[in-house]
Amino acid sequence: MASKKYDLFQLEEERKHWKTVNTDCLTKEVHIVYIQRKQAVDMYIDGYSLSVISNSINCSASSPIKWIEKCRKKDEYGSPYGYSGLLPYKHLDQYKRTKTVTDLAKTFAGxxxxxxxxxxxxxxxxxxxxxxxxxxxxxxxxxxxxxxxxxxxxxxxxxxxxxxxxxxxxxxxxxxxxxxxxxxxxxxxxxxxxxRNKDARQKYSSTGLGIPVNYPAQRPFSRVQIDGHKIDCILTVQVENQDGEIQMVPIKRIWLLTLIDVATRTILGYHLTVNEEYNRFDILSCIRNAVVPHEKMNFEIPGLHYPEGEGYHSMAMAELSWAVFDSIELDNAMSHHARDSVKQISEYLNAVMNFGPVSTPERRGIIERFFQSLETRGFHRIVSTTGTGISDPRREKCESEATNYCISFQHILELTEVLIAQYNVTPHSSLNNFSPLEVLRQRVERGMVPAYLEPEKQENFTLLSYTVARTVRGSIETGRRPYVQFEGAEYRSDELSSSYDLYGETVSLLINPDDLRTVTAFRNDGSEIGTLYVAGKWAYTKHSLAQRRAISQYIRKNNVLIGPLEDPITIYHDYLNSEARKHKSAGNKLAALNIERTKNRKENTPVININESKSKNNGNTHNMLSEQSLDNMIQSDLFRSLYE
Structure with missing residues (x-):
């Protein structure tokens, strides 16, 4: 056997990783040449002599060596061409000009x-x-x-x-x-x-690498995704003008936060917020709504109803009430909102927070696809839609239409409730034409049971509550009893007022962000001091942490003086009422305040009403406008088709 130029053992190992060729794509002439060359290369690596190869393939004795060099040549990525280097007319080297370019040159190739x-x-x-x-x-x-x-x-x-x-x-x-x-x-x-632009850079850096980032989930509640989306429609808030008349003014688009189960595509919970930007409490509210058993809504829009199959997992399957998740995936843009709550979520729900890349919807394609379906099937079909962009003809007169039909937050909330319920019971092609709730039921019946929240946490679900440390103030020399200060207000109680040993000590306050009239205080050793009550003007009306901060900012910025018997909530409401006609951002704040006050009334929370008679007249006018506007909207084909 003739001596070989290459190490046959090395060539045999390299051949295992050579790129192959799809011969079905070759013409008859090219296919014959390629097969001849490949057979010569394989025979050489298998140990046949050059003379045997030459006689068998009918080629020169030097050709196999030349063809092997082509197979071993590296491409621009550093990988050998492999068998693709044997294709005729394939350029493996870049053209290099050797002649000097002069005025007499006819071509300038290279x-x-x-x-x-x-x-x-x-x-x-x-x-x-x-x-x-x-x-x-x-x-x-x-x-x-x-x-x-x-x-x-x-x-x-x-x-x-x-x-x-x-x-x-x-x-x-x-x-x-x-x-x-x-x-x-x-x-x-x-x-x-x-x-390139930002979107192209984000997509380039996070996709197309051929490496799976997330593996498919099979068990329900093992992986969930949460994301926020601005709804493509305009809604209004009612304000009172100087003549005491009620008028509707448009506000900025609102946010919808949803939490979806990756394995079954089921929407487990959602949260709507009129804030210009959602905060960490909005994220926690969305998670809370996915864990707490869903309650049926009493619709004000005539004819609106839940689809067959209930539409929500805890309504359709009572055994899934208080089910919790293993992993929660969020956009990294949410990180500065949610990082303060990571410990709270991980300890309370035993869930892991997974922050993905910023502005990379490809990583959360499931929930992004849901938002598209929600807009196409719902919000793009109502009269106040903003459409898909500034060039969409449907956005023409969207604000005037929203005003004419008095489209309110309550309308959008009810519409969202039904649209998500319909989504959960609608068959999906990606689920083999089963609905998300059907897939969820099947997998639970097959033994894929999720984890559940502990019974003691179910009785007192306080996911939104958090703890802060504050120093006890006061001085026995000046006669000031012990108190603590939080968000610009003093908090006291009978027990704290008599605990002089706490002067200068640090205590922990358990804060309920939905109601700042009271906080619960604890000593350093963990023992409870009791409930502390806010002093002064903040004690009149139930208010949230967000409203306290917004009102405090308004007071500082405008140097507003509030008397000891005046309610800051009412004063702030009157201010927003006057500003909402000029600024949409004030309209969003007014809507948030109205939503909170409505919620307090439904919970039978005592609320001081400074001008009860005026409020009563306004309420009747609002009801009359709402009924009239709803009748008009129902007669619209665009709106009627959503709940027929």
Whole structure:
């Protein structure tokens, strides 16, 4: 057997990783040539002599060695071409010009490549301008035309004469430079992607790598996703003008937060907020609504009802009440809202928080697809929709339509309730034409049972509550009894007032962000001091942490003086009532305050009403407007089809 140029054992190992060729794509002539070359290469690696190969394949004795060199040649990514290197007419090497470009040259093929090879400084200069690899290049996304001008200037600086390339061509190498930059953009994509917009950069850095980020979930409640979406419609809030008349004014679009089960596509819970930006308590409210058993809503919109199958997991399957999750996936943009609650969620629900990349909906494609379905099937069909963008004709007169039909937060809340219920009982193609609730039921019946919240936590569900540390103030010398201060207000109790040993000590306060009239205090050893009550004007009306902060900011910013018998909630409401006609942001704040006051009335929480008679008249007017506007909306084909 003749001596071999290559180590056959090494070649045999390399062959295992060579790229293959799909011969079905080849023409008859190319297929014959390729098979002949491949057979020669395989025979050589299998140990046949060159003479045997030459006689068998009818080729020269040197051809197998040449073909093996093609198989072993590396591509631009450092991988061998493998069997694809045996394809006829396949260029494995870039063309390199050897002749000098003169005025008498008829063709300039490879001239730019030769120029950049002969002048490495020029190549580095062009690369830095285009890719911005060097921090000394301050200008962003320099256009190709400007780069070409700088390229010619650099050529002159390097001493290239007028009779030399590129100056001796008609377009001075402009087109060749553009081709080079196009090739550079593909070869150096990690740098060139910086020339694209934010969405393209995000998608490039997080997708298409061929590495699965999240593996498919099978067990219900094992993985859930939560995300926020601005609803594509306008709603209104009622304000009272100087004449005492009620009018509706539009506000900014509101946020919908939803929590979806990855395994079954079931929407487990949602939360609507009129805040311009959602906060960590909105996120916790969404999670709470997914855990606490869902209660049926009494609809004000005539004809609106739940679909068959109830629509929510705890309503359809009582055994899933108080089910909790293993892992919660969030957009990293939520991190600054939710990180303060990570410990709270992990300890209270025994769940792991998983923050993904910022602004990368591809990582949460399931919930993003749900938002698209929700808009298409629901909000894009009502009269006040903003459509899919500024060019959508459906957004014309959306604010005036919202005002004419008096579309309120309650209307959107009820509509969202029904749309999500319909989604949960609608068959999905991705679920083999089963609905999310059907898949959920099937898997639970197969033994995929989720974890449940402990009974003692179910009785007193306090997911939103959190703890802060405060120092006990006061002085026996000045006669001030012990008290603590929180969010600009003093809190006292009989027990704390007589605990003089706590002067200067740090105590823990358990805060309920939905009601700041009371807090629960604890000593350093964990023993409970008791309930502390807010002193002064803040004690009149139940209010949330968000409202306390908003009102305090309003008082500081406008130097407002509030008397000891005045209710700051009422004063703030009157201020927002006057500002909402001029600023939409004030309208959103007024809507948030009205929602909170309505919730307090439903919970039979005592609320001081300064002007009861005026409020009563306003309420009757609102009811009359609501009934009239709802009748008009029901007669609209766009709105009626949502709940027929």
């Amino acid at each position: 001239a730019m490549t030769k120029l950049l090879h002969d002048y490495p400084e020029l190549k580095e200069y062009v690369d830095n301008l285009f890719l911005k690899k060097d921090k000394t290049v301050l200008e962003k996304n320099i256009t190709r035309k400007i780069i070409f001008e700088k390229f010619l200037w650099k050529c002159k600086e390097l001493g290239i004469r007028e009779y030399e390339y590129p100056f001796n061509t008609k377009n001075m190498g402009e087109r060749a430079l553009y081709i080079y930059m196009n090739e550079l953009e593909q070869e150096m994509s990690n740098y060139s992607i910086s020339r």
